[in-house]
Amino acid sequence: xDNDNFSRLLDAFTLSAESGDGMRxxxxxxxxxxxxxxxxxxxxxxxxxxxxxxxxxxxxxADYRWEMFDPVCxxxxxxxxxxxxxxxxxxxxxxxxxxxxxxSRFVLRGGLIAEYRESVNGGVAMSxxxxxxERMTKVFQRWTGWLKERPETxxxxxxxKGSRRTTPR
Numbered sequence: 467x468d469n470d471n472f473s474r475l476l477d478a479f480t481l482s483a484e485s486g487d488g489m490r491x492x493x494x495x496x497x498x499x500x501x502x503x504x505x506x507x508x509x510x511x512x513x514x515x516x517x518x519x520x521x522x523x524x525x526x527x528a529d530y531r532w533e534m535f536d537p538v539c540x541x542x543x544x545x546x547x548x549x550x551x552x553x554x555x556x557x558x559x560x561x562x563x564x565x566x567x568x569x570s571r572f573v574l575r576g577g578l579i580a581e582y583r584e585s586v587n588g589g590v591a592m593s594x595x596x597x598x599x600e601r602m603t604k605v606f607q608r609w610t611g612w613l614k615e616r617p618e619t620x621x622x623x624x625x626x627k628g629s630r631r632t633t634p635r
Contacts, residue, residue, distance in 0.1 A: 468541075472537050472538075475574075476534040483519060484532055487520065488515075489516050492512035492513070495512055502582060526554065526555055535548065548567065552564055559595040559597075562595050564595060569584065570583070588605065588609070
């Protein structure tokens with residue numbers, strides 16, 4: 467995929483996410499895709515991805531906006547910086563408006579997304595919501611576990627400083 471097509475995919479992808487229509491959103495993914503969400507965890511396959519977007523995210527967030535900037539694509543891998551915002555629907559934080567930035571990594575196959583990962587400073591979102599520090603600590607510990615358990619992280623930590631992965635991924 468070239469940069470122009472990747473940019474068009476990102477526009478359609480984010481507009482679908484904003485719509486709240488889970489199946490519309492899931493159609494941007496391959497049948498066996500994995501979406502790694504920093505709040506809701508990993509979701510595999512279109513049905514799970516649709517459920518995550520429609521029944522989890524949009525259950526908790528209203529007035530959702532998501533825009534991607536500076537997209538870069540080498541054909542199989544794409545990256546973009548984003549801004550997103552929403553109003554919380556969670557009872558404890560109802561009405562709080564949140565804005566966050568993040569980096570997204572897309573593995574692409576056949577014009578669709580085969581894997582999506584995001585890196586977002588969720589602490590910024592939780593601070594805007596007014597989440598209690600002890601609850602934030604629990605969330606950060608869960609995120610730390612996810613990071614340390616990833617095969618890429620295990621491989622990275624097992625290699626000595628100065629070494630590099632020898633097989634391309």
